[in-house]
Amino acid sequence: MTEEAVPGRFERTVRIRFGHCDPAGIVFYPNYLVLLNGLVEDWIDQGLGISYAGLVAQRRVGLPTVRLECDFRAVSRMGDDVVFGLEVERLGTSSITLAVEITQGTELRMGARVVLVTTDLASHRAIAVPADLHAAILAFGPRPQSTSDTRSTP
Secondary structure, three states, X not given: OOXXXXXXXXXXXXXXXXXXXXXXXXXXXXXXHHHHHHHHHHHHHHHOOOOHHHHHHHOOEEOOEEEEEEEEOOOXXXXXXXXXXXXXXXXXXXXXXXXXXXXXXXXXXXXXXXEEEOEEOOOOEEOOOOHHHHHHHHHHOXXXXXXXXXXXXX
């Protein structure tokens, strides 16, 4: 299978393993969320060229999920190779909204919208998206819209 890079989209293929599945033989849904977090880490490391470990461990910038919407459309089983795809929907002052699709071929297995907020890990309060991260997201592709956070929610 040949994958082509699409500007503004980050993808990685994941093999569904025994440990991802429940006794029914399908992915236990919380494991999708663990895999989704890994996708975000890989996107920041590989897609944006910023060390995720450095961001969190040295710079003490957190990226907690503050809103998560998921639609589970079809089951995934052990041995399936699924593609996790991520696009930026919105870039705010302190928040990043991501659209995620998990597919196998043309079949959508799960869709999600994730809102991350950049935080200071000492105070656990929202902070502005660091300048280098903000610039890397804008350079990532055509989809993100930079806006100021004028609402009371992130």
